[in-house]
Amino acid sequence: MSVQNVHxxxxxxxxxxKVAPLWHALAAAADFRPVLIHTGQHYDANMSADILADxxxxxxxxxxxxxxGSHAEQTGKVMIAYGEVASAHRPDWLVVVGDVNSTxxxxxxxxxxxxxxxxxxxxxxxxxxxxxxxxxxxxxDAVADILWTPSPDADTNLAAEGVPxxxxxxxxxxxxxxxxxxxxxxxxxxxxxxxxxxGRGYGVVTLHRPVNVDDPAQLGRLVDCLAELHxxxxxxxxxxxxxxxxxxxxxxxxxxxxAGLRLLEPLPYIRFMSxxxxxxxxxxxxxxxxxxxxxxxxxxxxxxESTERPITIQQGxxxxxxxxxxxDLLRAALASGGHGEAPARPxxxxxxxxxxxxxxxxxxxR
Ligand code: UD1
Numbered sequence: 001m002s003v004q005n006v007h008x009x010x011x012x013x014x015x016x017x018k019v020a021p022l023w024h025a026l027a028a029a030a031d032f033r034p035v036l037i038h039t040g041q042h043y044d045a046n047m048s049a050d051i052l053a054d055x056x057x058x059x060x061x062x063x064x065x066x067x068x069g070s071h072a073e074q075t076g077k078v079m080i081a082y083g084e085v086a087s088a089h090r091p092d093w094l095v096v097v098g099d100v101n102s103t104x105x106x107x108x109x110x111x112x113x114x115x116x117x118x119x120x121x122x123x124x125x126x127x128x129x130x131x132x133x134x135x136x137x138x139x140x141d142a143v144a145d146i147l148w149t150p151s152p153d154a155d156t157n158l159a160a161e162g163v164p165x166x167x168x169x170x171x172x173x174x175x176x177x178x179x180x181x182x183x184x185x186x187x188x189x190x191x192x193x194x195x196x197x198x199g200r201g202y203g204v205v206t207l208h209r210p211v212n213v214d215d216p217a218q219l220g221r222l223v224d225c226l227a228e229l230h231x232x233x234x235x236x237x238x239x240x241x242x243x244x245x246x247x248x249x250x251x252x253x254x255x256x257x258x259a260g261l262r263l264l265e266p267l268p269y270i271r272f273m274s275x276x277x278x279x280x281x282x283x284x285x286x287x288x289x290x291x292x293x294x295x296x297x298x299x300x301x302x303x304x305e306s307t308e309r310p311i312t313i314q315q316g317x318x319x320x321x322x323x324x325x326x327x328d329l330l331r332a333a334l335a336s337g338g339h340g341e342a343p344a345r346p347x348x349x350x351x352x353x354x355x356x357x358x359x360x361x362x363x364x365x366r
Pocket of ligand 1: 099240245
């Protein structure tokens with residue numbers, strides 16, 4: 001039996017929990033060998049190495065060391081660096097995950113080298129082309145050979161774009177495999193207790209989208225909202241480096257601290273999920289946290305005008321919010337003990353997505 005080498009691309013914080021379950025499933029299979037490639041898009045220990053260690057992926061096989069930069073710079077540098085690795089160590093398969101700049105860069109590079117390329121978390125669409133991630137999603141799905149989708153809405157989006165059905169396999173939500181893989185450690189971490197936050201008496205905030213944090217006026221509005229929300233429910237806010245820089249530049253970090261919010265450095269995976277698991281509600285502009293809160297049945301208010309994950313609204317606990325209505329929405333969620341419905345878990349959000357990915361690769365290898 002020949003062993004198939006699979007390049008797995010990890011780049012930024014939200015990628016690691018999508019890559020890890022597949023890496024472990026491939027490593028356990030006799031007929032595949034995972035090769036982990038870290039582009040270095042995220043590089044701070046608490047945005048990268050600590051999370052990889054939490055997920056049992058301490059040592060990438062290749063580290064491209066790209067770092068920050070403009071979109072063009074980051075994308076171009078990843079294309080050049082991955083092109084060299086892929087040419088010198090040609091894999092049988094390339095798997096890219098999510099929607100960050102490195103996802104698109106490696107997909108284009110791999111496909112042009114004739115490497116069978118798979119996009120994991122394909123088919124999601126917000127229809128907001130002002131978000132860089134939407135461009136990355138559309139372009140990655142257009143070039144990748146095989147599209148692994150998390151949910152039926154993604155299948156429908158791809159069919160509407162004319163993608164032939166034989167290129168698409170619904171595998172489910174791989175991020176939740178990481179949660180199930182690490183559930184015992186997450187439950188043991190007891191982060192809320194260590195912060196003195198007990199009995200679901202707190203909420204968690206995350207914000208990092210350029211549209212929310214790059215404009216000081218918008219960021220100021222959100223800071224005022226957070227101060228008001230904090231009066232309803234004490235808030236813990238692990239601050240993304242982009243957001244920390246913008247808050248500091250505008251002097252808004254002092255306003256948040258004066259309002260009493262608990263500001264933390266970004267947390268590694270296990271500690272962050274421990275914090276979220278114990279929360280009464282979450283306010284965020286993240287993609288993945290919309291899904292994790294749906295899975296956990298925790299009310300989530302998403303400070304964005306659109307979501308590429310509508311299933312978290314239709315079947316889950318997510319609601320889109322604006323600075324104008326977020327305080328009322330939080331009050332309503334707290335009053336109803338949730339958003340008023342029992343949480344539901346979409347099909348294949350079951351911790352077994354990596355198994356289905358390996359099976360699909362095997363089926364397509366024959
Ligand atoms: C990127 C992704 C976004 C994802 C987010 C999760 C793209 C287009 N964006 O956005 O989809 O939701 O990651 O975090 O790929 N920085 C550090 N240390 C780090 C990484 C970043 O200080 O380890 C700072 C730098 O100042 C950098 C800024 O954060 O310029 C933004 O980083 P970048 O990777 O460009 O985008 P994110 O905002 O993190």
